[in-house]
Amino acid sequence: RIVGVPREVKNREYRVAITPAGVRELTSRGHEVVVEHGAGTGSALLDDDFAAAGARIAPDADAVWDAAALVLKVKEPVAEEYHRMRPDQVLFTYLHLAASKECTTALIDAGITAIAYETVRLPDGSLPLLAPMSEVAGRMAPQVGAHHLQRTEGGRGVLLGGVSGVAAGKVAVIGAGVSGMNAATIALGLQAEVVVLDTNINRLRQIDFSYRGHLQTITSNAYEIERACLWADLVIGAVLVPGAKAPTLVSNELVSRMRPGSVLVDIATDQGGCFADSRPTTHDDPVFRVHDSLFYCVANMPGAVPNTSTQALTNVTLPYVIALADKGPARAVADDPALAEGVNVVGGRVVQPEVAAAHGLEH
Ligand code: NAD
Known part of the structure; x- marks a missing residue:
C-alpha cells in the first residue's frame, strides 16, 4: 500500500x-x-x-x-x-x-473515508491519540509559568525552585489527570512546592501513594480552590469533564485577592477554560493581565x-x-x-x- x-x-x-x-x-x-x-x-x-x-x-x-x-x-x-x-x-x-x-x-x-485521531476511543473511554498532547501541554505549563513569573515579564519575581535559605515558589494544579500530573511532576522537578486538587478521590489516593509526600493532594471544592489560589504563585488549570465545557472554578473576584504578580496558566482553554476570565490566546501574544495577575491561555501549547x-x-x-x-x-x-x-x-x-x-x- x-x-x-x-x-x-x-x-x-x-x-x-x-x-x-x-x-x-x-x-x-x-x-x-x-x-x-x-x-x-x-x-x-x-x-x-x-x-x-x-x-x-x-x-x-x-x-x-x-x-x-x-x-x-x-x-x-x-x-x-x-x-x-x-x-x-x-x-x-x-x-x-x-x-x-x-x-x-x-x-x-x-x-x-475520514478517520479522526480525536475520536479513537479505547474500551475504558480514554482517548489515546489526544493523551500525548495533554502530556506536552502539562509539561510546558510550569515552564511557561516560571517564565512569566519573572519580574521582567510582569510577574511576581519568584524563582520556582527558590535557593538555599529562601522558600521555593508555590504551585497549585487544579485537575490531576494527564496534563495536570505532567504539570505537577515538572513543577516538582523545578523544586517548587506543589499541591494538586481533583474531585476524584481515587485518583488522589493513587497520586498520594506514588508521590510519597513530595506533593500534597487536596479534594477539589470551592473552599479548597480559594485557599490554594490565595497561597500560590502559579496556578495551573488542567480540568476536563468529558464532552462538556470546562467548569468555571476561579472567579474574577478570587483573582482580585491573589498575590500580585501571580500567574495563572489555563490548559483547559480549548474547552472554554476553567478560570472566569480565560480567553484563548496565541503563542505570539500569550498573556494578558487580570487585576494584578497574568493569564496564559494558549489553545495549542504543543505547537510551540x-x-x-x-x-x-x-x-x-x-x-x-x-x-x-x-x-x-x-x-x-x-x-x-x-x-x-x-x-x-x-x-x-x-x-x-x-x-x-x-x-x-x-x-
Ligand atoms: P484528563 O481527563 O486526563 O484530566 C482531567 C482531570 O480533571 C480529571 O482527573 C478530573 O477528575 C479532573 N476534574 C474534573 N472536574 C474537576 C474539578 N471541578 N476540580 C478539579 N478537578 C476536576 O484531561 P487532560 O487530558 O489532562 O486534559 C485537560 C484539558 O487540557 C482538556 O480540556 C484538554 O482539551 C486540554 N488540552 C489543552 C491543550 C492546550 O494546548 N491548551 C493541549 C492538550 C490538552
Whole structure:
C-alpha cells in the first residue's frame, strides 16, 4: 500500500504526521511511503532523514495525494487541499469536525473515508491519540509559568525552585489527570512546592501513594480552590469533564485577592477554560493581565514544541497506521473497536454520532 504524508498547510502548524522511525517501520513491512518535500522541516526533521529511512520524497502535495491510498496528516484539510481528496482514499488525521461544517461538507463531497485521531476511543473511554498532547501541554505549563513569573515579564519575581535559605515558589494544579500530573511532576522537578486538587478521590489516593509526600493532594471544592489560589504563585488549570465545557472554578473576584504578580496558566482553554476570565490566546501574544495577575491561555501549547509533539503524536498513531496499511481499512476497522470509533465519514456519509448531531445530519 502507498502511504502519503503531505506538508501541513494550516497557518503556524509545524508538526508532521510521520517520523523517519515510522517510515522505516512501514517500508520494512513492504509499504511505500511518499513524503512531501519539506514536510518535516518545521519539526526539525529533514528530507534526507526521511529518505534515509526509505521514503520517496515528492516535490509537491499533488504528487503525494495522487499516489497515496492512505493519507496521514496532523490537522484537518483546508480549502486548498479539498480538490485532492478521492473516494478510494483513507485520510487519518485530527479532524474536529463538530467545529467545522465546511470541512465536513468537503469530506462528504469528496467521498473519502475520514478517520479522526480525536475520536479513537479505547474500551475504558480514554482517548489515546489526544493523551500525548495533554502530556506536552502539562509539561510546558510550569515552564511557561516560571517564565512569566519573572519580574521582567510582569510577574511576581519568584524563582520556582527558590535557593538555599529562601522558600521555593508555590504551585497549585487544579485537575490531576494527564496534563495536570505532567504539570505537577515538572513543577516538582523545578523544586517548587506543589499541591494538586481533583474531585476524584481515587485518583488522589493513587497520586498520594506514588508521590510519597513530595506533593500534597487536596479534594477539589470551592473552599479548597480559594485557599490554594490565595497561597500560590502559579496556578495551573488542567480540568476536563468529558464532552462538556470546562467548569468555571476561579472567579474574577478570587483573582482580585491573589498575590500580585501571580500567574495563572489555563490548559483547559480549548474547552472554554476553567478560570472566569480565560480567553484563548496565541503563542505570539500569550498573556494578558487580570487585576494584578497574568493569564496564559494558549489553545495549542504543543505547537510551540513541534519536534517533541510530532514524535509524541506519531508514537501513538503508528500502530493504527500499520494496521490500516497491513490489513486495509475495512479489516483494520472491523478488528479494532477503538479504531472503528475514529471513523467519522465514509462514502459521503457522516457516521460519527456527535459530528452528525452537531450538523443536524442523519448518521
Ligand atoms: P484528563 O481527563 O486526563 O484530566 C482531567 C482531570 O480533571 C480529571 O482527573 C478530573 O477528575 C479532573 N476534574 C474534573 N472536574 C474537576 C474539578 N471541578 N476540580 C478539579 N478537578 C476536576 O484531561 P487532560 O487530558 O489532562 O486534559 C485537560 C484539558 O487540557 C482538556 O480540556 C484538554 O482539551 C486540554 N488540552 C489543552 C491543550 C492546550 O494546548 N491548551 C493541549 C492538550 C490538552
